Amino acid sequence: MPIRQELHSPNVPVRIWTDDIDEGSKAQLANIASLPFVHHHVAAMPDVHLGIGATIGSVIATHQAIIPAAVGVDIGCGMVAARLSLTANDIDEKRLRKVFDQITRDVPVGRAQHDDNRVLVEAVRPFEPGLKALTERHPQLLKTFGKFSRWANQMGTLGGGNHFIEVCLDEANQVWVMLHSGSRGIGNAIASYFIELARKDMARHMIQLPDRDLAYFREGSEYFADYVEAVHWAQAYAMANRQAMLDLVLAGLARHLPAFSVTTEAVNCHHNYVAREHHFGADVWVTRKGAIRAGQGDLGIVPGSMGACSYIVRGKGNPESFCSSAHGAGRRMSRTAATKRFTEADLARQTEGVICRKDKGVVDEIPGAYKDIDEVMANQRDLTEILHTLKQVVCVKG
Numbered sequence: 001m002p003i004r005q006e007l008h009s010p011n012v013p014v015r016i017w018t019d020d021i022d023e024g025s026k027a028q029l030a031n032i033a034s035l036p037f038v039h040h041h042v043a044a045m046p047d048v049h050l051g052i053g054a055t056i057g058s059v060i061a062t063h064q065a066i067i068p069a070a071v072g073v074d075i076g077c078g079m080v081a082a083r084l085s086l087t088a089n090d091i092d093e094k095r096l097r098k099v100f101d102q103i104t105r106d107v108p109v110g111r112a113q114h115d116d117n118r119v120l121v122e123a124v125r126p127f128e129p130g131l132k133a134l135t136e137r138h139p140q141l142l143k144t145f146g147k148f149s150r151w152a153n154q155m156g157t158l159g160g161g162n163h164f165i166e167v168c169l170d171e172a173n174q175v176w177v178m179l180h181s182g183s184r185g186i187g188n189a190i191a192s193y194f195i196e197l198a199r200k201d202m203a204r205h206m207i208q209l210p211d212r213d214l215a216y217f218r219e220g221s222e223y224f225a226d227y228v229e230a231v232h233w234a235q236a237y238a239m240a241n242r243q244a245m246l247d248l249v250l251a252g253l254a255r256h257l258p259a260f261s262v263t264t265e266a267v268n269c270h271h272n273y274v275a276r277e278h279h280f281g282a283d284v285w286v287t288r289k290g291a292i293r294a295g296q297g298d299l300g301i302v303p304g305s306m307g308a309c310s311y312i313v314r315g316k317g318n319p320e321s322f323c324s325s326a327h328g329a330g331r332r333m334s335r336t337a338a339t340k341r342f343t344e345a346d347l348a349r350q351t352e353g354v355i356c357r358k359d360k361g362v363v364d365e366i367p368g369a370y371k372d373i374d375e376v377m378a379n380q381r382d383l384t385e386i387l388h389t390l391k392q393v394v395c396v397k398g
């Protein structure tokens with residue numbers, strides 16, 4: 001379905017790919033559209049829902065300015081997926097239980113990190129000089145972060161919340177590994193630090209905003225170049241983090257499953273990030289907050305929930321969405337609401353056939369707390385083509 005709704009504003013319009021949108025999200029989108037440096041229109045993807053400052057599922061193209069809170073606190077959060085030369089015949093429940101335990105041992109989740117980053121030294125090395133340079137210029141950057149070396153021990157770690165690692169089967173019974181994570185504590189420290197600087201910048205220049213979380217840096221202003229450098233550092237770190245975990249998971253799988261190879265280029269895509277791109281006749285900054293790039297031929301990943309299908313997609317390069325698409329199903333209700341409404345028994349029912357935690361601690365991640373992924377996919381037929389439909393058999397939550 002093409003664009004479902006258009007909101008008009010004095011500056012640029014908002015184009016929305018769903019009818020399922022609440023008033024709060026509409027107000028947020030209108031606030032963004034009112035900023036004078038927004039280019040052409042604001043695009044809201046089919047999984048749009050309320051965020052901080054900027055709506056999750058929004059694409060914001062800007063002239064000579066970036067809103068750090070729109071990029072978000074998990075800079076470079078995204079997904080990686082790879083197909084293996086194994087089929088459903090190579091896996092059985094007993095093996096998959098071993099795989100679940102192995103992943104749990106090899107990849108730290110929640111607040112945990114690697115005790116020792118010797119295994120990941122190659123992954124960590126390229127990032128050290130960049131971070132050193134940044135923290136020399138901004139000694140306050142790590143003030144709430146703790147020991148400098150922590151960023152290195154967090155490489156190859158999942159983090160909490162709805163970050164996850166899955167083993168899936170596709171429509172042809174082929175095995176895939178897929179995972180969701182971002183730039184961990186260091187990305188959060190960088191984001192929080194610069195969001196605060198942007199707020200101070202607004203106050204200093206007496207700029208009135210419709211929402212304080214839309215504080216921005218103007219190109220040429222004191223911190224703009226450092227923010228761009230920091231955000232690129234964190235985005236690259238997030239991508240390397242996903243690759244490092246994928247490598248750990250594949251090594252773990254190799255211990256319990258028949259010999260295999262990886263039969264696709266790993267698809268590794270951010271869904272919270274900013275990039276320099278060309279749209280509607282101008283070079284602009286494009287912020288995708290809970291959206292993936294879906295340029296003509298681009299491969300992407302749209303996950304559903306811990307009990308629903310996920311999709312490997314190919315972008316159609318629709319200029320109206322700034323070559324973007326949805327990044328998931330999107331939440332239907334808050335974590336608190338989900339915990340009140342659902343029980344452990346509901347979780348067990350909704351994740352039947354999936355080897356995963358089914359205890360109280362993950363009830364807030366129950367599939368029923370997310371929107372219907374198939375509706376999202378139907379709403380974005382003009383944005384992406386479905387290449388593969390994945391259903392998890394193992395899910396390790398953060």
Ligand code: 5GP
Nearest residue numbers: 162164290303304305306310328329330331
């Ligand atoms: P976000 O990056 O905005 O936090 O969420 C990404 C998307 O991942 C959610 O909108 C949801 O659709 C999806 N998701 C959340 N948990 C899981 C999970 O355990 N497995 C899969 N396959 N998808 C999930």
Ligand code: MN
Nearest residue numbers: 074077181182
């Ligand atoms: Mn994240």
Ligand code: MN
Nearest residue numbers: 077078180271
């Ligand atoms: Mn994410």
